[in-house]
Amino acid sequence: MLAYVVRSIMQGLIVMLAVAFIAFSMFRFVGDPVVNMLGQEATLQDRAELTERLGLNDPVPLQFGRFLMNAVQFDFGISYRQGRKVSSLIAERLPATVELAVLSAIFALVIGIGLGVFAAIRRDSWLAHVVMTVSLIGVSLPTFLIGIGLIYIFAVELRWLPSFGRGETVKIGWWSTGLLTTSGLKSLIMPVVTLGFLQLTLIMRLVRSEMLEVMRSDFVRFARARGVSERNIEFRHALRNTMIPVITIAGLQLGGVIAFAIVTETVFQWPGLGALFVNAVQFVDIPVMSAYLFFVAAVFVLTSLMVDMIYLALDPRLKSGPGAK
C-alpha cells in the first residue's frame, strides 16, 4: 500500500518536472525575454543589465534550477503586457474560476448520477430514451455553442439572466465571492450549466452502464433471492458499487472542467484564470502562459493523487497490494 502511494507521488512529481521544463523553455527560448520586457527602444546597457539581473548569462541548467525554485514559491516574474506580478494577477482571478469550476463539478455530479441511475433503472421508459438521446447530442456539442445557445434563450429572448460577468461580488479577505449576492448567483447559473454539461453527460452515461452491469451481477441476484426490496438493491447494493469508477472518472474530469473553463469564461466574459490565459495566448504574454500551465498541472497532479487515495479507501482489494495476496 505504501509502495502504491509512493509511486503515485513519484509519477506526479515527474509530470510536474516535465511541465516545469516546458514552461521554462517557453520563457527562455520563445522570443527574447529581455526585448519583451524592455521593448525595442532600450539601450544596450539597459539590456545587458537586465540580462545579468535575470541571470540569463548563467548556464542553462542553473537557470532551470532557479526557475524551479521560483516556481515552487509561485513567482513567475512580471507579465509582459500588464506590467504586474503574474502571481498577483493569478490570485486576483482565482476566486472566479474556483467558484465556477467547483459549482460545475457539483452540478455535473449530482444531476449526472441522478439521471444515470434513472436511465438505468427505468431503461425502457420513453423519458430514459429522451435522456440518452440528449446526452448523445450533449457529447457532440462544443462547449461554446451551448453557452451561446443559453445566452440567446435566457438573456436575449427571455431576459431572465445576465449574459456576462460575475454580477456583484463581496470581498472576504482577499477572496471575492459571487455566492452572497442575488446578482452574483444569477450570473453563475448559465456559466455553471455550460461548463458542467459535458461532464454531466459523461458521468450520466458512465453511471448508467456501470449500474446496468452491476444489476446483472451475482450478488444482486442473491440479494433479490433473499427478498431484499428492489429500492434497497438499487441504492444500497448497486449504486455503491458503481461509485468507484465514477469517482475515478469524475476526478480526472476535473481537468476537463479547468480546460473548458477557458472557453466558458470567454463566452460569458467571466473574469477568471481561463480568460486571463486566452488573453495571454493572443498577446504572447509568456510569463502568464507558463504560470497558468504550471498552475493547471499542479491542480491536475493533486486531483489525480487524491483520486488514487480515495480509490484506496473505497476499494479494499487494493490495500493488500500485489505482494500480499
Added chain:
Amino acid sequence: MSSSPGAAAAKPEPSRSMLARMRDSDIWHSFTRSWITMIAALITFVLIFSAIFAHQIAPNDPFNLASLSLLDGGKPPFWSPDGEWRFPLGTDQQGRCVLSSILFGMRISLIVGFLGVVLAAVIGITLGLVSGYLGGTVDSVIMRIADVQLTFPAILIALLIDGTMRALVGTARSEVLVFWVLVVSIGLSFWVQYARTVRGSTMVERNKEYVQAARLIGLGRITILFRHVLPNVIGPVLVIVTINMALAIITEATLSFLGVGLPPTEPSLGTLIRIGNEFLFSGEWWVVIFPGLTLAALVLAINLLGDWLRDALNPKLR
C-alpha cells in the same frame, strides 16, 4: 488484427463484382440495419459534398468585396417578412450572405480538421511502430511523453502549442501560417491515442513468424515496419481517425472562437460563430445560430458514424 472486415468481405468467389461483394459484407449489413447511421452518413455526405463544391453551390461570394453592399446588411432569412431569396439564410452587418459564408467556412473547418487528424495519425503511427518494435529505452521515453501529455485535455495542449508557435513564427504576418499553425497544433495534440494503439498491436506482431522471416532474409527495420507490420496494425486506427475527425473539428472551431484560430478574412465555422456572437444582442440571431447548427450537425453526424464503425468492426460485439 489481420482479420480485418475487408478480408471478410473478400471471402466469396472472386469473380463477382465489387459492388455485389460489398452488399454481402457484414459491414454493409450492419449499416443498413441502423437507421440513425444511414441518416448520419447522408448528412455527412451532403455536408462534405457541399463543402467541396462550395464555389459552385454558394449563391453569393462572401469574400468578393466588390459585390458586397452595406445596403444588404442585416437581412433576416427568407421566411421572415424582410427576407429575400437572394440571401436564403440572411446576411451579416457587412452584407455577406450567411449561407455562402457557412459553405466556405465549413470547407476550411473540414480541411483543417482533416489535415490535423492526418498529421496526428502519421506522428502517432510512426512513434507507435518504432516504440512497439524497438522496445527498451526508446519505448519508455516515447510512452512517458505520451503519459504526460495524456494528463492534459487536448484542447489545452492545442491552445498552448498554438500560442507558442504564434510567438515563434509571428503569425501576424500571414494567414497561410495561421492555417498551418492550427493544423500542427491539432496534430500534436491528438497523436497519443494512435501511438498507444499501434504500439500495442505492434508488440503482438513483432514476434510473429512473418516478421521473423522478414528479418531472416535481411530486410531493413524500416522496410519491415512500414511494408510488413504497418498493414497489420492499421485496422483499429481507422476508427480512431473517424472519431478524432469530429474532435479535431471541434478543437479548430474552439480555437477560432477563442480568437487564436483563423482570422475573419479566412473564416472557419468557429470564426463565423465568433463574429456572429457579437451581433446576438442586436437581434440578428441568424448570423450565429446557422453556423452553430451546421457545426453541431457536422460533428454529431461524424460522431455517430464513428460510433457505428467502432461497433461494426469490433468482433466481440458480433
